[in-house]
Amino acid sequence: MSSLALLAQNATGAATPADFMAARQQMAFTLGFHIILAGIGIGLPAITLLAEWRSLRTGDAVYAELARRWMKAAGVLFAVGAVSGTVLSFEMGTLWPGFMDTYGQVFGAAFALEGIAFFIEAIFMGVYLYGWDRLSPRAHLLTGVPVVIGGLLSASFVVTVNAWMNQPRGFRLENGKVTDVDPLAAMFNPATPTQAVHLVLASLMMCGFIVASVYAVALLRDARAGRVDRYHRLGFAIPFSLGAVCAPLQVLVGDWAVRFVADNQPVKFAAMEGVEHTEAGVPFRFAVLEVPNALSLMLRFDANARLRGLDSFPADVRPPAEVVRTSFEIMVAIGTALLALAAWWGLAWWLRRRAGGARADLPWRPWFLRLAAASGVAASVAMLAGWTTTEVGRQPWIVYGVMRTEEAVNPSPGLRYGLYVVLAVYTVLAAATISVLRRMRRRPEPAAADGPSAPPEAGTGAAQTTGEPADREAAASGAGGTRSLR
Amino acid sequence: MSYADAAIGLILVGLSAYLLFGGADFGAGLWHLVSRRRADQRVIEHAMGPLWEANHVWLIFVMVLTWTAFPPVFADVMATHWVPLSLAALGIVARGSTFVFAKAVPDQGWYRWIFGVSSVLTPYCLGAVAAALAVGASGWLTAVGLYGGVLTTVLCAYLAAVYLIWDARRLGDQGASLRFRGLALVSGAAVGLLALPGAAAFGVHAPLIWVSAAAGLVSLVLLVRRSYLAVRVTGALAVVTVLWGAAAMADLDLDAAAAHDAVLKVVLFSLGAGALILVPSMAWLFVLFQRGAPQGERPRAT
Secondary structure, three states, rough: HHHHHHHHHOOOOOOOOOHHHHHHHHHHHHHHHHHHHHHHHHHHHHHHHHHHHHHHOOOOHHHHHHHHHHHHHHHHHHHHHHHHHHHHHHHHOOOHHHHHHHHHHHHHHHHHHHHHHHHHHHHHHHHHHHOOOOOOHHHHHHHHHHHHHHHHHHHHHHHHOOOOOOOOOOOOOEOOOOOOHHHHHHHHHHHHHHHHHHHHHHHHHHHHHHHHHHHHHHHHHHHOOOOHHHHHHHHHHHHHHHHHHHHHHHHHHHHHHHHHHHHHOOHHHHHOOOOOOOOEEEOOOEEEEEEHHHHHHHHOOOOOOOEOOOOOOOOOOOHHHHHHHHHHHHHHHHHHHHHHHHHHHHHHHHHHOOOOOOOOHHOOOOHHHHHHHHHHHHHHHHHHHHHHHOOOOOOOOOEOOEHHHHHHOOOOOHHHHHHHHHHHHHHHHHHHHHHHHHHHHHHOOOOOOOOOOOOOOOOOOOOOOOOOOHHHHHHHOOOOHHHHOO | HHHHHHHHHHHHHHHHHHHHHHHHHHHHHHHHOOOOOOOHHHHHHHHHHOOOOOOOOHHHHHHHHHHOOOOHHHHHHHHHOHHHHHHHHHHHHHHHHHHHHHHHHHOOHEEEEEEHHHHHHHHHHHHHHHHHHHHHOOOOHHHHHHHHHHHHHHHHHHHHHHHHHHHHHHHOHHHHHHHHHHHHHHHHHHHHHHHHHHHHOOOOOHHHHHHHHHHHHHHHHHHHHHOOHHHHHHHHHHHHHHHHHHHHHHHOOOOOOOOHHHHHHHHHHHHHHHHHHHHHHHHHHHHHHOOOOOHOOOOOOO
């Protein structure tokens, strides 16, 4: 018997509860893995272009060297991201056939557009990598623009599908079959703007902080060795500045997203904010903190506004509130910490600018670098926590209010063994990816055609410029660092 | 012609392209695994994609189009054959990542090994599912599945060998070119011996089986006569007709499964508009890739 016939017979879903949980965990794990890579895939080309643009403006070889290295890393991560995305296409059918059977046509057009945008990104990634020595510098910079735009578009198109799962539109149900399908109404559902903007900003932030954290570690090592390396400083300044610019914007967008959820998915909001009972003048609770009336005030600008609590919803439509609330709090806490780091970076930049080159050490204080070194991991955790909030907060629905997750799952027995295999393969893949990136960092770069580079020192990463007095001088006089982003 | 017919046509085009280009990549991975000569491996590495495994785009294209245009068919096939299809997906992950890892860090031998093994696993699993679908067998662990898996793997190996002869020649490696010619002759004969009895036994529609057989025979003659460009065409024709024969046999109720016209219109229009951007971009990348590095310098990004 085919699985769909099985599914029709047994509408309660998976072969066993363990298989059902395994399917959800496999989706969560593989999607989480892909989100990290896809986020870097959006951010890294943008950071690379910033560096290349600076190199064209200033003629400074350090920027060109950074751009080359980052785009090479982007190439490797792009390849891994491409295959981990392919797995998700398979899983849509192997794990959630009930979902695809009924609704595949409603949101399918978004995936077609995503595929096109992704392919544009891939082709121009190839043009960019191959064009280094074959195109004029200006043309080469321009070929990077479609990489960034393609990345932004493909991410946005995919997110329209997730937004649709939260706010399904563009169809009617008749005897369990969809009719009156309007793919554009499905794509541009009300949740699309908030989710797409929130995710794009999160990607830029995460990638910025990840790349910056690599150079923060190098700068701490430089500080211990008592040297100043301009390559490391610029390598830190460009991505960290991108993250720092996005951080305050993300706070505003996050606020917008929370208000949207409160209006359109009140049960998810109640779970996120830990509102147990419907009441007036709801306090803002965060971990052990409790501020009276603050949640009502923040949400409705009225300290006595009445908010719906979890207990006003039937038990069988409530998400697992603890998971949703905890992941939401983790995201908010990390976002706030990153905002504080960004504020220090901005302040240091402003003070130094005002002082005309004095107080040059402000952005390079060891405590700041130590925190910045952790910012990459922290931002990735925040990304995954935010995604957990929206996904687990949608449960028990796969399509909010229309189809329950257990109606969608593959009824074939043994899904849990699939999860075990996937976990093993992805663990090796993650370890191998990190090891390859580390080895690429160690490998000496061949002489660049567009700028002189001293022979690299064996064993130290990217330390080409340390030995050159001119560079030392430039770094000491404060030409490096944040100033370069003016 | 209805929108659904157009979608079927595009799916078949996508499958054919995946077999002819992606299949050749799998076959090249197989030869890379079994080849003992570094020179042959170098030809293979040079012939395959510049940056990442772009040919999987065809597979994604087929999947997205199937789940949009014929959602119940996609759901049923994926759910029923989830084990071999999950293995194929993991094979694609292993191949795609070790492919780029081996380029970025050339001194790690085990990347190449995993690359070769997953190059066999993936077409085997996909071929087993395809044969089960074509004949209506229950799954991949049947005689039909075994036959489809082996046949597909050998088809890929044959295609790769045929393509690599010319690639080796272009690189100026006469020895490798001759060795791939030998491999093409042997695997071509194996494909014929495997495919024709199977096609006769399963009752493949008449014109396709003869076209395939004729193209296969002509290819063998062209190989012997060293017409290495012409054999690329006839070899591809011999292989792709096997896919078409299988597709014609598959008993899938596509009309009942078709999506609403409103959906198909949007999707087909998007694909058309996308092609207007993609085709010239792709052509430019290809031209750039063919153009040598300036001043005799080796390309950096390999």
